[in-house]
Amino acid sequence: MGKIYVVGIGPGSYEQMTIRTANILESCDVIVGYTVYVDLVKEHFAGKEFLTTPMTREAQRCEMAFEEAVKGKTVAMICSGDAGVYGMAGLMLEIGESYPQIEVEVIPGVTAATGGAGVLGAPLTHDFAVISLSDLLTPWETIEKRLLSAAEADFAIVLYNPSSKKRHDYLQKACDLMLRYKAAETVCGTVVNIGREGEVMQLYTLGELRDTQVDMFTTVFIGNSQTKILNGKMVTPRGYRL
Amino acid sequence: MGKIYVVGIGPGSYEQMTIRTANILESCDVIVGYTVYVDLVKEHFAGKEFLTTPMTREAQRCEMAFEEAVKGKTVAMICSGDAGVYGMAGLMLEIGESYPQIEVEVIPGVTAATGGAGVLGAPLTHDFAVISLSDLLTPWETIEKRLLSAAEADFAIVLYNPSSKKRHDYLQKACDLMLRYKAAETVCGTVVNIGREGEVMQLYTLGELRDTQVDMFTTVFIGNSQTKILNGKMVTPRGYRL
Numbered sequence: 001m002g003k004i005y006v007v008g009i010g011p012g013s014y015e016q017m018t019i020r021t022a023n024i025l026e027s028c029d030v031i032v033g034y035t036v037y038v039d040l041v042k043e044h045f046a047g048k049e050f051l052t053t054p055m056t057r058e059a060q061r062c063e064m065a066f067e068e069a070v071k072g073k074t075v076a077m078i079c080s081g082d083a084g085v086y087g088m089a090g091l092m093l094e095i096g097e098s099y100p101q102i103e104v105e106v107i108p109g110v111t112a113a114t115g116g117a118g119v120l121g122a123p124l125t126h127d128f129a130v131i132s133l134s135d136l137l138t139p140w141e142t143i144e145k146r147l148l149s150a151a152e153a154d155f156a157i158v159l160y161n162p163s164s165k166k167r168h169d170y171l172q173k174a175c176d177l178m179l180r181y182k183a184a185e186t187v188c189g190t191v192v193n194i195g196r197e198g199e200v201m202q203l204y205t206l207g208e209l210r211d212t213q214v215d216m217f218t219t220v221f222i223g224n225s226q227t228k229i230l231n232g233k234m235v236t237p238r239g240y241r242l
Numbered sequence: 243m244g245k246i247y248v249v250g251i252g253p254g255s256y257e258q259m260t261i262r263t264a265n266i267l268e269s270c271d272v273i274v275g276y277t278v279y280v281d282l283v284k285e286h287f288a289g290k291e292f293l294t295t296p297m298t299r300e301a302q303r304c305e306m307a308f309e310e311a312v313k314g315k316t317v318a319m320i321c322s323g324d325a326g327v328y329g330m331a332g333l334m335l336e337i338g339e340s341y342p343q344i345e346v347e348v349i350p351g352v353t354a355a356t357g358g359a360g361v362l363g364a365p366l367t368h369d370f371a372v373i374s375l376s377d378l379l380t381p382w383e384t385i386e387k388r389l390l391s392a393a394e395a396d397f398a399i400v401l402y403n404p405s406s407k408k409r410h411d412y413l414q415k416a417c418d419l420m421l422r423y424k425a426a427e428t429v430c431g432t433v434v435n436i437g438r439e440g441e442v443m444q445l446y447t448l449g450e451l452r453d454t455q456v457d458m459f460t461t462v463f464i465g466n467s468q469t470k471i472l473n474g475k476m477v478t479p480r481g482y483r484l
Binding site for chain 2: 008010013014015016017018019020022023082083084085086087089090091092093094096097100105106107108109110111114115117118119121122123124125126127128129130131132137138142143145146148149150152153154155230231233235236237238239
């Protein structure tokens with residue numbers, strides 16, 4: 001009987017994957033994933049069998065992985081970042097209910113929150129909240145409540161999926177909600193294409209971020225009340241008395 | 243002039259570090275860190291120069307790293323998990339203000355939130371908050387407010403530093419606060435020694451977790467209202483309609 005590893009490949013570059021992930025991709029029979037992510041790893045694991053489905057075909061992609069495992073193959077289902085953060089780990093375990101004989105193991109990776117934080121400096125050294133602005137699978141009211149609560153309790157906040165063609169004004173809406181509790185001067189940062197070609201970081205105040213357009217390859221960081229800019233980097237102190 | 247990499251080595255095992263981290267530890271001149279973490283990597287990077295300080299000597303450890311860099315060395319300052327999540331990245335950038343000539347780069351790693359999530363299944367597939375229960379550097383009132391806000395907005399919650407000798411009842415206090423908004427049946431999980439020898443995962447309800455003693459090597463996961471147990475794993479659905 002086969003086995004499935006649900007694997008986070010990290011932000012994008014080969015070097016940002018863990019050694020365990022690389023070993024699994026090296027030793028598995030077939031690599032399954034969204035076309036774009038498979039393309040990111042293909043050159044490093046030549047000769048493997050690759051199976052892809054386009055975006056929005058997530059459930060189909062999971063079934064595909066289980067069908068390969070049923071044939072006795074060792075399968076790696078790859079996700080960008082960490083497979084358990086807005087990734088396929090949850091859905092794989094849900095669909096796995098129909099395949100109780102197949103073992104599923106989730107292998108962690110570097111998610112955009114920590115990958116992007118490293119590029120900006122150290123914005124997440126204290127408590128933080130991770131929120132996706134995509135309302136495709138979540139009611140906007142839930143997102144709104146989480147933005148308000150996290151802002152009120154002075155969390156640093158990381159926003160995934162801050163924008164898309166249909167949601168071009170969602171970051172603005174999110175900033176307006178956070179501005180009810182966070183100062184307009186709050187230090188913010190964005191990172192585009194974390195760990196990939198074209199990586200760009202940029203610092204803003206929350207007031208400026210509100211009027212900024214970002215794309216779907218951007219991860220957005222909003223500081224807490226203590227976050228500051230040091231030497232061009234975004235730093236949230238943990239509180240060591242220097 | 244030297245350079246400093248602030249490096250997250252992941253939860254503990256060599257395999258859970260990224261390829262980039264391994265390359266940096268391989269090529270640097272000196273590895274600086276808390277004694278316990280240096281011991282975790284020592285065998286894999288034999289022949290390096292190692293400098294250690296005990297716990298609570300964080301600022302001294304940072305100064306030590308900068309002094310080595312001033313001598314022209316390439317320095318890796320290592321942290322467990324991710325260097326930017328309750329790690330040394332923030333403090334290094336703060337102390338770096340006094341060493342503007344030394345470049346500091348933060349290299350991300352797998353933090354306990356995602357490392358432990360993989361062991362439990364997929365508890366963080368939707369929005370989540372990361373909160374440390376240590377009040378050594380943070381007023382307890384701030385921690386309390388964050389616990390209440392995150393619970394009220396139905397975040398999944400990860401607790402770092404849930405316990406210590408002096409804080410043996412903090413997890414109970416935290417659970418009581420979260421129980422104001424989260425049901426006693428909320429699915430929870432703990433992971434001890436993530437990715438290391440002696441790794442143990444355990445599932446609870448929030449009501450049960452309240453009466454459980456954990457140690458300082460434990461990371462605690464509290465589900466949101468949708469979190470369920472599937473096949474012995476903790477799963478927070480993202481919301482795909484199956």
